[in-house]
Amino acid sequence: MRGTRDLLPPETELWNRVEQTAREVFALYNFSEIRTPIFEDTQLFARGVGEATDIVSKEMYTWEDRARAQSEKAQSLTLRPENTAGVVRAYIEHKLWERPGLQKLYYMGPQFRRERPQKGRYRQFYQIGAEVIGPPSAGSESPVRDAEVLEMLVMLLNRLEIRDWTLQLNSVGSPNSRPAYNEALRKALSDVVERMCMDCQRRAVTNPLRVFDCKVPEDQPIIETLPRISGFLDESDRKHFEEVQKLLRATGVPFVINDRLVRGLDYYTRTAFEFTQGSLGAQNAILGGGRYDGLSEALGGPPAPGIGFAIGEDRFVMALAAGQETASFISAPQAYIAPLGEAMSVPAVKLAQELRSQGLRVELGDESFRLKKSFETADKLGITKVVIVGEAEVASDQFALKDLQSGEQEKVARTQLAERISSPLPYAQAKRS
Numbered sequence: 001m002r003g004t005r006d007l008l009p010p011e012t013e014l015w016n017r018v019e020q021t022a023r024e025v026f027a028l029y030n031f032s033e034i035r036t037p038i039f040e041d042t043q044l045f046a047r048g049v050g051e052a053t054d055i056v057s058k059e060m061y062t063w064e065d066r067a068r069a070q071s072e073k074a075q076s077l078t079l080r081p082e083n084t085a086g087v088v089r090a091y092i093e094h095k096l097w098e099r100p101g102l103q104k105l106y107y108m109g110p111q112f113r114r115e116r117p118q119k120g121r122y123r124q125f126y127q128i129g130a131e132v133i134g135p136p137s138a139g140s141e142s143p144v145r146d147a148e149v150l151e152m153l154v155m156l157l158n159r160l161e162i163r164d165w166t167l168q169l170n171s172v173g174s175p176n177s178r179p180a181y182n183e184a185l186r187k188a189l190s191d192v193v194e195r196m197c198m199d200c201q202r203r204a205v206t207n208p209l210r211v212f213d214c215k216v217p218e219d220q221p222i223i224e225t226l227p228r229i230s231g232f233l234d235e236s237d238r239k240h241f242e243e244v245q246k247l248l249r250a251t252g253v254p255f256v257i258n259d260r261l262v263r264g265l266d267y268y269t270r271t272a273f274e275f276t277q278g279s280l281g282a283q284n285a286i287l288g289g290g291r292y293d294g295l296s297e298a299l300g301g302p303p304a305p306g307i308g309f310a311i312g313e314d315r316f317v318m319a320l321a322a323g324q325e326t327a328s329f330i331s332a333p334q335a336y337i338a339p340l341g342e343a344m345s346v347p348a349v350k351l352a353q354e355l356r357s358q359g360l361r362v363e364l365g366d367e368s369f370r371l372k373k374s375f376e377t378a379d380k381l382g383i384t385k386v387v388i389v390g391e392a393e394v395a396s397d398q399f400a401l402k403d404l405q406s407g408e409q410e411k412v413a414r415t416q417l418a419e420r421i422s423s424p425l426p427y428a429q430a431k432r433s
């Protein structure tokens, strides 16, 4: 289907590396995994992400789930376009505020948006995200949380050796400062809106902040003249934002302030951010996030300020792959077992099982191949060591180990085989030392 794709080896090695590294880094910051369903009640996204956003108004995969029995009501369901709303729903549903401290949760998985597909933009794409949420009494509003999440992201980028990124940072204010800004925006828009696209004309009425989502080139010079949110922050928003910046400087996290950054989802308050990456072209936002101090209440829950982010995993992998040769992320098996003839299947299968249980990555050959074909097959698979399983070998419990790179062959006792295979030294050198 348009906008979907199959992920194949060896690229999936890179996906696994990203996910594994993320899990390691999240553990260091004491995050735990949450898994929420891939589809939810449509209302969750309408109320959470916002009716007037592009995501909810144009991009969701929504269907009417028909009633199966008379007692059952039909329900509108939606494939999740993002995971923050689902996490906050779970927080409310399971009363996670009753657990001690803050909830620090991470997730990875597919998300669905009906966008126009292009490089780095898919209809089924993958996010790795994390959320910190909890009652204000547990410190959920503290700027320390904002800085910690951003610093964690920098550790992840460094571990994956993704370079050439920029952290763009803004404060979009709190519900206290938003009405004055919305008013100013509405006023400024009323003079120019008829020169803008149809979407913007609609946005000017329903949710003026959303004109910043507009991607129509002709509208950009007009948008440039609109008032900036930075001029409307109240005292406490400003202090919060300054504190975040102070903490980022202290932990050596470089950032640039971008007071045009408002993000495409309605739930954001105060800190909002995006990381962009140089090698990716038009779809260069590799991750985005921010605070959502009012989201829990908007979904019918208790006050539970939070902050989080979602990484576009597809784009992370693209950035990773751009920096390296395909061969460098393929892990070839360490040994190829070559049984000589059908009678050797059983001992070969047993030997493979033994070596695998000793932690070796082993490919089991075909008993119908001649030795030459086994060598060729091993070579094509990038395997340098071949264990030959013939009658004499089985009888003596000593196996011929052939190193395809050096061409040398040695006899190795069954008990020594695993160690010899994992030894990085070729036979001749190992014998000398």
Ligand code: HAM
Pocket: 081, 082, 083, 084, 113, 115, 120, 121, 122, 123, 125, 126, 127, 129, 130, 131, 264, 265, 285, 286, 287, 288, 289, 290, 291, 292, 307, 308, 309, 310, 311, 312, 313, 314, 315
């Ligand atoms: P978002 O900015 O909509 O935020 O998405 C986060 C990231 O997902 C983007 O920066 C981008 O890398 C990736 N992404 C979005 N759409 C696509 C697509 N169609 N194809 C490929 N990648 C895409 C959120 O989703 C928020 N839930 C993030 C958040 C968590 N805020 C607070 N907590």
